[in-house]
Amino acid sequence: MKNLFNLLFLLLFSSGLYAQVGHTFPEGTFPNEHNIVGAQYPRIGEDGRTHFRVFAPDAQKVEISFRGEMKKGEDGFWTLSSEKPEVVGFHYYQIIIDGVSVADPNGKPYFGMGKWVSGIEIPEGKEGDYYRPKEGVAKGAVREEWYYSNIRKEWRKSLVYTPAEYDQKKDKKYPVLYLQHGMGENETSWANQGKMNFIMDNLIAEGKATPMIVVMDNGNIESFQPRPGEDPNEARMRFGADFGSILLEEIIPNIESKYRVLTDRENRAMAGLSWGGLQTFNITLNNLDKFAYIGGFSGAGRIDTNQLDTAYNGAFKDPKAFNEKVKVFFIGIGSEENPERTKSLSESLKNAGINNIYYESPGTAHEFLTWRRCLKEFAPLIFK
């Protein structure tokens, strides 16, 4: 028994990816907040530069995805420091070892890009406090809620955020926001990468957002891989296709049977980022009897403004009726992800009499900092 512990400990301790004793860290740097306990790399400088270090004495080539090749030292450690500061916010990365892209074993894995990858966070200053846990702010909880899908013939799970007061106010019923991730992400992405629970906790504590339940599910239903002979574009359309019926016929009824929720359309919202924004538009605009609040975060680009009358079965045809039904129609995007088309969509809709709110996140790209900010802007507007 004791030997087993010792063996296990040796396995743990001999992990070469830890920095060795005696190594000096680049000045003014701190470990990435997503590192596992004790892991010192990657590090981020106070100047926003990133520093990677990987022990791989037998590899021929080691790269960090989106960043470049590492340089091998005589001690078997490969290093790479960015020349310039990286953009503030959360970025995915992988280590590429002799051509194989993998997650960093020293970091918490995030589901993104269709697989488990790593994340590095270039912290914001005080302006990022809205997504950080704060002392004195009551914490809601995110729970896994399992259900059987008859449509998919499989067990699936929703992640459900309940506000801090939910367990105390035992007879109160709550409105629900259905909140979807992007392509290649999954139901864990909003809570993990997006820190949605802390954003909601803080907004609710400040009285800015109405206490609400938030439901996140996996909108990527099938594999990205085309079936034999299938066009990759068709596969792409297929892989999220079932989600509308799963949401309407299975997820919503499951949530409404298990949680104390208000079930009329005025108490139901949906929002999504990127691909999840497209799903949101497809589902809500075709089902305006079920949703009164709509948010697209970096995911509104596919509405053809020349054919507004026929889009979504004519949802935009009668602006007055639309504006009465849809209490908030939110279109957000980052300033660094070519926002022009989205901005002009918002304007075309306004010109056509369709009320909508355009929000542009300054200095952020097609990444989670844009979407954290979108949630911070969107959540206070709904259920009011």
Added chain:
Amino acid sequence: MKNLFNLLFLLLFSSGLYAQVGHTFPEGTFPNEHNIVGAQYPRIGEDGRTHFRVFAPDAQKVEISFRGEMKKGEDGFWTLSSEKPEVVGFHYYQIIIDGVSVADPNGKPYFGMGKWVSGIEIPEGKEGDYYRPKEGVAKGAVREEWYYSNIRKEWRKSLVYTPAEYDQKKDKKYPVLYLQHGMGENETSWANQGKMNFIMDNLIAEGKATPMIVVMDNGNIESFQPRPGEDPNEARMRFGADFGSILLEEIIPNIESKYRVLTDRENRAMAGLSWGGLQTFNITLNNLDKFAYIGGFSGAGRIDTNQLDTAYNGAFKDPKAFNEKVKVFFIGIGSEENPERTKSLSESLKNAGINNIYYESPGTAHEFLTWRRCLKEFAPLIFK
């Protein structure tokens, strides 16, 4: 915008780790249940053999940890099939690419061995139904519960299982089991690797276990890495040292303030696996005023039976008093992990008049199938 989607899609689709079209799977095999959607490898045969396949055309050597070197094919895919069936249950593995051990990007990552690694499951037959979700069985939920630790000066989280009826029976209070993971694992391990939620759901639905709340937290408080000049053995002792005070002074009060729980010792249990079993014994046996039920799963090996009188501040000195206080003292282990010492400990304790229950899981090693079974045996005994 459309270009961005296309680029993202290409990134997803070009992931070489997917099996290519036209490849034939070994007969009678199915994908590992922990693979991400669409990933075909690793596969498990109906005969219990495992089959690994990794695309790494530029690597010089690819291995699967605990299993051996892979063989490179002309198509750039490396393959390895086990010669014999693997032991039934859940096993950790890593891909080792030119000497660097990493998690399989095609699989769900599990925190074990001090980092994020992969898992392969050799399924049991019908006898494994107790840890599978069943239709008709109401599902409890596992939620993240954040709290600020003054001891550690950091935000930490407990995972909290609430039984399915918790949200319905709004005035009922519940007993609590504190359930700890092993060395190098974390608060997610019991729910992820251990499937504890389904085990509890099924036991409760069958009327075998009393509905209870189960709290899991991270008992590995510090890095495994020794401080400069520190003995690795000291580091090992240090890294979980704070956990007792965090549990007693922070976790338990936090849970008791937020959940409807019974707070007397007769409604509080603690159990743990491996290293978590040692922590359980240290914490409960030194605090018998706070715990009435104790479980050690593969983690009881360090009690010196020659010094029973002085162990744990004399907890065993008065067997009659001990037996009155400790309603269940459970000692479990797998038959394939050298159970002799643990078995003789149970017998020595019995000879000394200390009631205890010894359970040996047939055919399983120092792995999660042993611990799932231990939980299945232990949970029905407590709070009765």
